[in-house]
Amino acid sequence: MPSVSMTVNGNAVGGDIEARTLLVDFIREHLRLTGTHVGCDTSQCGACVVHVDGTSVKSCTMLALQAEGCQVETIESLADGDTLHPMQEAFREHHGLQCGFCTPGMVMTAVAMAKENPNLTESDVRHGLEGNFCRCTGYQNIVESIIAGAKAMQG
Amino acid sequence: MYEFNFNRPASIADALTAIADADDGQFMAGGQTMIPVLKQRLAMPSDVVELANIDDLKGIAVDGGTVTIGAMTPHSEVHNSLEVADAIPALADLAGMIGDPHVRNRGTIGGSVANNDPAADYPAAVVGLGATVVTDRREIAGDDFFVDLFETALVEGELITAVRFPLPDKAAYMKFPNPASRYAIVGVFVSQSNGDVRVAVTGAGPCVFREVAMETALAADFSADAVAGISVSGDDFNNDIHASAEYRAHLVTVMAKRAVIKAG
Numbered sequence A: 001m002p003s004v005s006m007t008v009n010g011n012a013v014g015g016d017i018e019a020r021t022l023l024v025d026f027i028r029e030h031l032r033l034t035g036t037h038v039g040c041d042t043s044q045c046g047a048c049v050v051h052v053d054g055t056s057v058k059s060c061t062m063l064a065l066q067a068e069g070c071q072v073e074t075i076e077s078l079a080d081g082d083t084l085h086p087m088q089e090a091f092r093e094h095h096g097l098q099c100g101f102c103t104p105g106m107v108m109t110a111v112a113m114a115k116e117n118p119n120l121t122e123s124d125v126r127h128g129l130e131g132n133f134c135r136c137t138g139y140q141n142i143v144e145s146i147i148a149g150a151k152a153m154q155g
Numbered sequence B: 001m002y003e004f005n006f007n008r009p010a011s012i013a014d015a016l017t018a019i020a021d022a023d024d025g026q027f028m029a030g031g032q033t034m035i036p037v038l039k040q041r042l043a044m045p046s047d048v049v050e051l052a053n054i055d056d057l058k059g060i061a062v063d064g065g066t067v068t069i070g071a072m073t074p075h076s077e078v079h080n081s082l083e084v085a086d087a088i089p090a091l092a093d094l095a096g097m098i099g100d101p102h103v104r105n106r107g108t109i110g111g112s113v114a115n116n117d118p119a120a121d122y123p124a125a126v127v128g129l130g131a132t133v134v135t136d137r138r139e140i141a142g143d144d145f146f147v148d149l150f151e152t153a154l155v156e157g158e159l160i161t162a163v164r165f166p167l168p169d170k171a172a173y174m175k176f177p178n179p180a181s182r183y184a185i186v187g188v189f190v191s192q193s194n195g196d197v198r199v200a201v202t203g204a205g206p207c208v209f210r211e212v213a214m215e216t217a218l219a220a221d222f223s224a225d226a227v228a229g230i231s232v233s234g235d236d237f238n239n240d241i242h243a244s245a246e247y248r249a250h251l252v253t254v255m256a257k258r259a260v261i262k263a264g
């Protein structure tokens, strides 16, 4: 079996895996970091979004071996102990979730968006969420959360 | 997904050797089509030869009259490139309309044109600008590259290294996206260069094609009115859960008008 090594949330991790192992399965099954979700089989829903070398990717549509040597950040990297990341706090404050299944992907997408452009408009956010589906909220509160979270990240 | 051998060569030569040595090898770019296909077990290559470590396949070069984009350049890089936005704004614009941010961070121009999905966006730019597909062994004119549904002029084991676009006087792309996947239900790319007009249509048929009647009309009068009265036949168009053939035919005229207006 091929072996893989990468950095996940600041920790060097690795192991022998089947070549067909998806990055999301490596994260969930091998590392037991189950915050990253799998919501579809068609690469469309974005529940699985993580950051690889600073850019957002669908971890269900990448092989773990393709992340060899990369810096991977998952939803578990955001909070500092009991203190939520400003984007997580904004989702709580603005009711940006209901069942919460899409939320890890939404928050990771939002953080990537806010890093790229701190002064997000509503239209930027809606366009930026085209790869993230939510079955509960109707998106309105997610959009408000992200705009507020992006501001809070600056301060 | 069936198991396979995974190779990650660091040079074009090593990639070609790896493919030649494999029983049934397949190149992988960002995997944005290939991984979904492997998951569905629609393909079962013995070897996957992944191209991400080959520097010669990456990057954007603008010189004089052309923009050359390396096969492994992701859509997000083309979209955000100031050089591309300056040289061919319609191309940077098109790259930003593909899928969603996560797909754009991984999907590549080489993978997109090699795959020749009937609803893909880049084929419209390749044909609509009269671009050239450069491979490890030859150069293929865009007009000859896209053969049929998921079929291209590439022979087995042939590797796309770059796509070279000539600079138009003006150009624009408009698409009607599928609301879930963002793939084009219909997309139309128009360009004008020295009086030569191209109108390339994606999404409507089995693969991208030129709409000659519109090209002739626009060569005489480059205005939305010139194409507004041209209705195309939907006889050979795709007819699926996303849209009927008639609706696609209607959209071709609407998107062509909008693209002409956008081109200015």
Ligand SMILES: Cc1cc2nc3c(=O)[nH]c(=O)nc-3n(C[C@H](O)[C@H](O)[C@H](O)COP(=O)(O)OP(=O)(O)OC[C@H]3O[C@@H](n4cnc5c(N)ncnc54)[C@H](O)[C@@H]3O)c2cc1C
Residues within 6 Å of the ligand: A042, A043, A044, A061, B026, B027, B028, B029, B030, B031, B032, B033, B034, B035, B051, B071, B072, B097, B098, B099, B100, B103, B106, B107, B108, B109, B110, B111, B112, B114, B115, B119, B120, B121, B122, B158, B159, B160, B161, B181, B182, B183, B184
């Ligand atoms: C949710 C979703 C939405 C999408 N929406 C759109 C959209 O709106 N518009 C659009 O155009 N596309 C869309 N795509 C497709 C996306 O643009 C990818 O670029 C495209 O799937 C190709 O992916 P890739 O570059 O990762 O290639 P891969 O998936 O790795 O490869 C695709 C094919 O090309 C071959 N190949 C790859 N590179 C080369 C090369 N250099 N030489 C020869 N053969 C090669 C591979 O062997 C494989 O057969 C979407 C994809 C997803 C998952």
Ligand code: FES
Residues within 6 Å of the ligand: A037, A038, A039, A040, A041, A042, A043, A044, A045, A046, A047, A048, A049, A058, A059, A060, A061
């Ligand atoms: S689980 Fe990755 S896109 Fe749905």
Ligand code: FES
Residues within 6 Å of the ligand: A096, A097, A098, A099, A100, A101, A102, A103, A133, A134, A135, A136, A137
């Ligand atoms: S909160 Fe339930 S899917 Fe988004």
